Amino acid sequence: MKHLPKHLRPRWRYLGVAVESWPDARLSRGDFQRELWAAARGLLGDAGSAELDLSVYGFEFADGTGHAVVRTRRGEVERARAALACVDAMNGYPLGVRVRGVSGTVRACEEKYIRSPEVPSEERNVAFADADRRAVVRSPRVDARVGDGYLGGTELDI
Structure with missing residues (x-):
């Protein structure tokens, strides 16, 4: 063809x-x-x-x-x-x-x-809502584990 x-x-x-x-x-x-x-x-x-x-x-x-x-x-x-x-x-x-x-x-x-440089992510404890919580940090974003899900914020929020 x-x-x-x-x-x-x-x-x-x-x-x-x-x-x-x-x-x-x-x-x-x-x-x-x-x-x-x-x-x-x-x-x-x-x-x-x-x-x-x-x-x-x-x-x-x-x-x-x-x-x-x-x-x-x-x-x-x-x-x-x-x-x-x-x-x-x-x-x-x-x-x-x-x-x-x-x-x-x-x-x-x-x-x-x-092909832009990827933002590195790290997992660490953050202080959020009067408690220490596990969070995934991708600067400047922070995704804190709350219950069964995540709550998104910025580094200024923690």
């Missing part, structure tokens, strides 16, 4: 996306893809989400932070950003999603927006 000529091939844009949740969250690429499709379908309908043609190319998540590369059609970047903004939870964990930037190739997207 012959390839399409270059002027007939679809054009793509790649979004570098930062993902953040609680330190004990276990998230996968497939889960993120399903949530993204559901958010796009809920916001734009079936026809609108099909026009975006959203695909998660790369996804890494560990210790509460991660990143993804999301592909969309050229000209649909703003609607893709809107669909990403609608993703607020995954597997029962609250989720923060932020688009770091947009690029024309996967390689440029990874080099510009994904």
Whole structure:
């Protein structure tokens, strides 16, 4: 089968996306893809989400932070950003999603927006709400263990 000529091939844009949740969250690429499709379908309908043609190319998540590369059609970047903004939870964990930037190739997207120095995380005891609590510290964020979950704050809060 012959390839399409270059002027007939679809054009793509790649979004570098930062993902953040609680330190004990276990998230996968497939889960993120399903949530993204559901958010796009809920916001734009079936026809609108099909026009975006959203695909998660790369996804890494560990210790509460991660990143993804999301592909969309050229000209649909703003609607893709809107669909990403609608993703607020995954597997029962609250989720923060932020688009770091947009690029024309996967390689440029990874080099510009994904390969940034990671913030080291450490686990330590902090004084919070008149008690010593275990917390995961990713400067300047602090996620203190409260009951069965976490409570987010900053270093100034502890």
